Amino acid sequence: MLERFEQERRRLAAGETLRREGDRVDRLFVVRSGVCYSHSTQRDGKRQLAQVYLPGDVIGMSDVVFARSRFSVAAAGRSVVCPFPKTALDEIFVGAPRLAALLFSLGMAANAVLADRMRVVARMGARQRVVHFLLELWSRQRVGGRAEHGLVSVPLTQQLIGDAIGLSNVYVNRALGELRREGSIQRLSGRRLQLLQREAMQREVEFVDRYAALDLSWFAPQQGMWNDVFNTVPLPRRIQMIEFDSDEAA
Incomplete structure (x- = not known):
């Protein structure tokens, strides 16, 4: 689908x-x-x-x-x-109700991430805002297996990062420079960063990985007439299914 x-x-x-x-x-x-x-x-x-x-x-x-x-x-x-x-x-x-449930869950997680960002912007300084935004990108990329071992791709300009967390690109640049000098991050090729002190950064901004805490246990089991038929009926009779009228299929 x-x-x-x-x-x-x-x-x-x-x-x-x-x-x-x-x-x-x-x-x-x-x-x-x-x-x-x-x-x-x-x-x-x-x-x-x-x-x-x-x-x-x-x-x-x-x-x-x-x-x-x-x-x-x-x-x-x-x-x-x-x-x-x-x-x-x-x-x-x-x-596809299970897919619908997944899209719904990811949407709710995205809302939680936005709420976390609003809290950070309202209560924290420039450095903490940048740290939280980098961790947010890392968390989301890790879902797709693209941010293992603290690697994070930063595909946005410093101006766009500033627009997301209420800072000018000058303050974003200063915060990134401070993090590099203290050894918290390392700049790599291809707009990538290595989060060298990721756990310490998480503690500093009280970061919660919302995508790591998703509860998907409430999803309905994958069931349905066709799943039941293909799981239980021998192969030759699957082909014969197209010959059934609606009453026989029921």
């Missing part, structure tokens, strides 16, 4: 806008490669970055219940997204 949603592909250049604030929400997008972000523009012209979308994320889930988008969405770098109609979500909820 997910593969069908990713059949159409759209390439985005760095900085290209995918959707503008106020546009109709009639399509969602799976991020196949690259990184995108959602943002809003305040009256004073400042930009507030809301969410960062990594490969595998679905852009637009938070706007599904609205007719028009609350945020603009743009590509942080060269990216590929796969658009699909919002109405296709009905297929997931009806035909």
Whole structure:
């Protein structure tokens, strides 16, 4: 089902806008490669970055219940997204309830991460905000196996990081420099960082890895007529199933 949603592909250049604030929400997008972000523009012209979308994320889930988008969405770098109609979500909820439960769970986890970031921005200084944001990226990338051993990809510019945590790029640069000098992080090639003192950084900002604490035990077991048939009926009779009328199948 997910593969069908990713059949159409759209390439985005760095900085290209995918959707503008106020546009109709009639399509969602799976991020196949690259990184995108959602943002809003305040009256004073400042930009507030809301969410960062990594490969595998679905852009637009938070706007599904609205007719028009609350945020603009743009590509942080060269990216590929796969658009699909919002109405296709009905297929997931009806035909793949476990997948629907997973999307719901990830959406709730994303809301928890945003709440944590709001707490950090409201109560902590520049250094702690940067540390928390790096740990947030590490946590999310670790879900897909892309951040083992403290490695984290930082696909955003310092300006975009600042827009996410309420800092100027100057303060972000100073905080990163301080972390490097004290040996907490090490800059690697390809926009990557090594979190050398990850556990100490987590204690400093009271970081909670929300994605490591997901409880998926409530998901319904994978059941259904076709699963039962294919698990219990010998192969020759599977082919004969297409000859049954509806009463016989019941």
